[in-house]
Amino acid sequence: MNIYDISKRAGVSIATVSRVLNNSPHVSPATREKVMAVIDDSGYVPNAFARGLGLNTMKTIGLLCPDASDPYLAQALAYLENAFRSRNYDCLLSCTGKSLDARIAGVELLKTRHVDGMVLMGSSFIENDDRDNDYMRQAAKHIPLILLNGSFPCEHVYCVLCDDQRATMEAAQHLLDTGCKRILYLYHSNNYSGKKKLAGYRAALESRGVELDEELLCYFEDDKRNVQTVRDHLLELDKQGVKFDAVLASEDSLAIGAMKYARATGKNIPGELSVVGFNNSAYCLFTEPELTSVDNKLKAICDHIVETMMGVLDGKEMPQKTVFTAEMVLRDSTRR
Numbered sequence: 001m002n003i004y005d006i007s008k009r010a011g012v013s014i015a016t017v018s019r020v021l022n023n024s025p026h027v028s029p030a031t032r033e034k035v036m037a038v039i040d041d042s043g044y045v046p047n048a049f050a051r052g053l054g055l056n057t058m059k060t061i062g063l064l065c066p067d068a069s070d071p072y073l074a075q076a077l078a079y080l081e082n083a084f085r086s087r088n089y090d091c092l093l094s095c096t097g098k099s100l101d102a103r104i105a106g107v108e109l110l111k112t113r114h115v116d117g118m119v120l121m122g123s124s125f126i127e128n129d130d131r132d133n134d135y136m137r138q139a140a141k142h143i144p145l146i147l148l149n150g151s152f153p154c155e156h157v158y159c160v161l162c163d164d165q166r167a168t169m170e171a172a173q174h175l176l177d178t179g180c181k182r183i184l185y186l187y188h189s190n191n192y193s194g195k196k197k198l199a200g201y202r203a204a205l206e207s208r209g210v211e212l213d214e215e216l217l218c219y220f221e222d223d224k225r226n227v228q229t230v231r232d233h234l235l236e237l238d239k240q241g242v243k244f245d246a247v248l249a250s251e252d253s254l255a256i257g258a259m260k261y262a263r264a265t266g267k268n269i270p271g272e273l274s275v276v277g278f279n280n281s282a283y284c285l286f287t288e289p290e291l292t293s294v295d296n297k298l299k300a301i302c303d304h305i306v307e308t309m310m311g312v313l314d315g316k317e318m319p320q321k322t323v324f325t326a327e328m329v330l331r332d333s334t335r336r
Contacts, residue, residue: 002044002112003017003018003021003104003105004105004108005044006038006042006044007101009038009042010034010038011034012031012034013100013101014100015100015135016031018104018134018135019134020032020035020039021138022134022137022138024131024134026131058114058115059088059089060089060090060091060115060116061080061092061116061118062092062093062094062110062113062117062118062119063077063080063081063092063093063094063118063121064096064103064106064119064120064125065077065093065095065122066095066103066122066124066125067095067098068095071251071252071253071279071281071283072281072298075281076298076302077093079298079302079303080119080302083302083303083306087306087310089116092110092113094109094110098222100127100132100135107136111139111142115143116313117143117146117309117312117313118143118145118146119145119309120145120146120148120150121148122150122193123150123151123191123194124189124191125150126151126192133152133154136157137154137157140154140157141156144158144309144312145157145158146159146305147159147160147161148160148302148305149161149192149193149301150191150192150193151192157320158308158309158312158318158320158321160301160304160321160322161193161301161321161322161324162296162298162301162323162324162325163196163323163326164193164196164197164200164326165197165200165203166200166325167197167200167278167294167296167325167328168197168200168201168204168248168250169200169201169204170200170204171200171204171248171278171294172185172201172204173208174276174328174334175276175334176204176205178274178334178336179335180245180246180274180335181245182213182244182245182246183201183205183216183244183246183248184234184242184244184246184247184258185198185217185249185250186230186248186250186254186258187217187219187220187249187250187254188219188225188250188251189250190219194250197250197278198217198250201248215242216244220233225254229257230253230256230257230258230260230261231260234247234261235261235265238265245272246273246276247273247275248276249275249276249277249278250278251277251278251279252279252280252293253277254277255275255278255291255293256277256283256287256291258273258275259287259291262275269289269332269333270289270332270333270335274292274334274335275292275334276291276328276334277293277294278293278294278296279294279295279296280293280295280296281293287333289331289333290331290332290333291333292328292329292330292332292333292334293328293331294327294328294329295327295329297324297326297327300324301324304322308322
């Protein structure tokens with residue numbers, strides 16, 4: 001019996017079961033009574049309680065990832081797994097998707113496996129409605145949680161992230177300072193990191209006295225952010241007469257779509273169009289010309305996550321929040 005079974009029997013969401021277990025006030029008395037009746041009948045005991053009875057370490061870390069096919073997260077997985085293995089810790093992976101219920105289920109699953117700690121990969125684990133973050137608060141009461149590239153103030157939740165806002169601002173400022181006038185901004189996320197990057201873009205324009213043009217903001221849903229879709233969207237903008245002489249993208253794959261657009265229209269890079277990506281992935285070296293990109297220090301972040309987890313498990317006092325500064329890696333897709 002697990003939290004998923006409880007939600008199914010009670011006819012409520014996993015999030016609702018979690019709120020009941022966390023004694024959240026945001027549950028009606030009738031719903032609370034219904035869920036508790038199922039819990040009592042089934043004899044369900046949250047695994048976190050069992051840990052409190054003195055179970056020995058399993059030398060295992062749980063990794064929760066919303067999408068293992070994402071290049072950034074896939075690289076983070078590789079870094080983390082290798083680093084934890086070098087410390088003689090195994091890793092258990094739970095690919096949660098992006099729904100709240102699936103994330104709660106992923107946390108509950110790893111708790112039943114008696115992991116010593118969990119790494120939540122990405123700021124998308126932070127819900128906009130703070131009540132929905134109770135699942136993290138509850139889990140952190142029993143095992144340490146580390147959030148990769150997100151900020152969430154909570155005891156026993158440790159945050160290691162890149163200053164995405166400053167990084168994006170400096171990238172946009174570089175484009176403006178090298179003669180670009182109209183920067184098209186491509187992005188795909190409205191989570192914590194996504195909002196910080198967008199704020200950085202806006203801040204760069206303001207710092208250089210450039211008025212924001214809303215038609216230069218292009219958002220792509222997750223299922224529409226492949227290279228071809230980006231290329232076709234920019235071709236459509238071109239047909240509509242939208243003018244831009246630079247593209248700044250929130251990840252490298254979006255920037256490569258812009259380079260495909262330039263090739264389709266015969267625009268010279270960087271003479272007629274400068275392009276900057278984000279993440280400094282291996283993709284940057286596969287293009288011609290090679291892609292300028294923001295190095296968000298992913299390996300350093302992952303190494304610090306492992307150091308933090310090891311320190312916490314050893315009973316040491318570790319920083320609750322560590323912020324890394326990104327670096328812009330200049331290649332031939334931008335002017336110098």
